[in-house]
Amino acid sequence: MINKATINTEKAPAAIGTYSQAIKVNNTVYLSGQIPLDPKTMVIVKGGIQAEIEQVFVNLTAVCEAAGGSLKNIVKLNIYLTNLNDFSAVNNIMARYFDQPYPARAAIGVSALPKNSAVEMDAIMVI
Numbered sequence: 001m002i003n004k005a006t007i008n009t010e011k012a013p014a015a016i017g018t019y020s021q022a023i024k025v026n027n028t029v030y031l032s033g034q035i036p037l038d039p040k041t042m043v044i045v046k047g048g049i050q051a052e053i054e055q056v057f058v059n060l061t062a063v064c065e066a067a068g069g070s071l072k073n074i075v076k077l078n079i080y081l082t083n084l085n086d087f088s089a090v091n092n093i094m095a096r097y098f099d100q101p102y103p104a105r106a107a108i109g110v111s112a113l114p115k116n117s118a119v120e121m122d123a124i125m126v127i
Contacts, residue, residue: 002025002026003024003025003026004023004024004025005023005024006020006022006023006024007020007021007022007023007024007029007063007066007067008020008021008066009021009062009063009065009066010039011039011062011065011066012034012039012059012060012062012063012066013034013035013037013038013039013042013059014039014042015032016037016042016114016115019032020032021063021066022063022066022067024067027126027127028124028125028126029064029067029069029073029124029125029126029127030124031060031063031064031067031074031122031123031124031125032063032122033078033080033120033121033122034056034059034060034063034120034121034122035052035056035059035113035114035115035117035119035120036051036052036053036054036055036056036059036117036118036119037055037059037115037117038055039059039062044115044116044117049083049086049089049118049119050089050093052117052118052119053086053089053090053093053094053119054093056119056120056121057071057093057094057097057121060074060121060123061097064123064125067125067127068127069125069127071097071098072098072099073125073126073127074098074103074123074124074125075103075104075124075125075126076103076104076105076123076124077103077104077105077106077121077122077123078105078106078108078121078122078123079105079106079107079108079119079120079121080108080109080110080113080119080120080121081107081108081109081110081118081119082109082110082111082112082113082117082118082119083109083118084107084109086118086119087107090107090119103123
């Protein structure tokens with residue numbers, strides 16, 4: 001039997017389209033892409049790529065916690081960057097949020113992201 005639930009928290013940005021922040025199916029949670037929106041203002045944070053990456057991890061953390069897990073439960077992380085030269089910044093900041101064993105990961109260069117963000121991440125979490 002499939003047990004499906006919608007995950008929603010005010011501690012992460014509200015969906016800006018026809019999607020949910022996350023969907024939990026049994027013990028697997030599929031987290032929608034997070035861009036560096038401040039959940040209170042719904043505006044991209046200022047401060048450049050490092051501030052944007054930090055905010056994305058803050059947003060992902062909030063959705064993980066709302067689903068009953070944490071970043072430690074992420075098994076797959078997808079990272080979308082408008083500039084692949086920012087990959088080292090992602091690695092440096094990610095090392096502060098994750099311990100080994102790190103999740104499986106993909107880093108993908110894209111031409112544009114919503115609201116002119118420089119970074120977006122989505123994930124799969126097992127709890």
